[in-house]
Amino acid sequence: MSVPPSELPEGVVDRVRIAATLLGDIQYMTLATADESGRPWASTVWFCASLRSPSTERLDVELIWLSRPEAQHSANLLERPEVGISVFDSRQPADTGVGLQLAARAEQVPAEELEAALAAFSTASVAAGGNEWSLRQVQEPAPLRVYRAHLDRALLLVDGSRAELPLS
Template structure:
């Protein structure tokens, strides 16, 4: 199986077909902190997830908002890896923006997913809505792909956001 010619389309497909991403934040001592989170996205620009503000990754975001995201398909055969790497800036969604952002993040919750309402993510509620606004994207290009002259797995910069 070869990857599609259009690597931008590959990035969109990987993001659309997977529900979990690895969120990478930085600890105060610069060590990485990796957390798997269920996510949704809006137009491949903004990635949303719900988390406790007491979680370590949430505290890391409050102190150091630059994050890295990886969305990947873990079900493919060896050598057929498909992944999207996203550089982003993350923060908690302010209460005033919750109505708009909840509508954007949860337009049609799938099986087992929760379409949170603003009152479930504010006040005394134990969870908050977070978002990461993408600043750059790369896709995984396996060494076996004929476009990869080096023959070694690498990354290629892509632009999956559709221009309107």
Template structure:
């Protein structure tokens, strides 16, 4: 899930399929007229939550993150589409090319660069549990 904020300060959350190379940079393709894309143009701050919604309630692992996002252009666009294309081909067999995300195309490529990560600690975790589920900030460095 991708969380953005309207210019009025109201939050907006939307699901996006993303590709990542390193747990810090996340890429996705969206319409520049989508609410989250318009929000990013005005306020680049994002929140991201990743979890497996297909598991039974109480069984999911989760990570929450915050950072800054932007529409990619110039040299960054080629590097970004390489990351997105590779993951997309692997996950769903669909490849992506630059012409699909620039010029007159209806889609653009975005990247979030994450600065903070939190993981879900289940209340019943044998080492870190507290009786209730909670988030704990982690450092990747």
């Protein structure tokens, strides 16, 4: 059940807007995975945030990126789909700034959902001055695949303080 914005804890709507803006503005995320023995691996990947609903009360987003299945982070997802993600603008001055810390479950996008995920990624890529992407570029025998992360937890960091964001 949705809570009217007037009844949300102070600042929730503003924090969700800040997070959505950050996800739209920042193009790289740090993706932390672990292999079957728990050994961590961090990778920086270009991503897009696909908003699943325009809610200002909850962060309802899917993060999408392309990768090679044999890349360490992609291989790790086969054994452990749980990931940590950090999204931030590294040009911010020390002791200031805005960022997101996310816990999520990641996977290769299933075939039946591939077209929609790739369309979102391609649109964001073109808007950022990159390439348009087609299905033939992310299916066998092409080397890249489409991956996505569904958020389990989101923390917004603003000038040293953290606030949990409500998720859909």
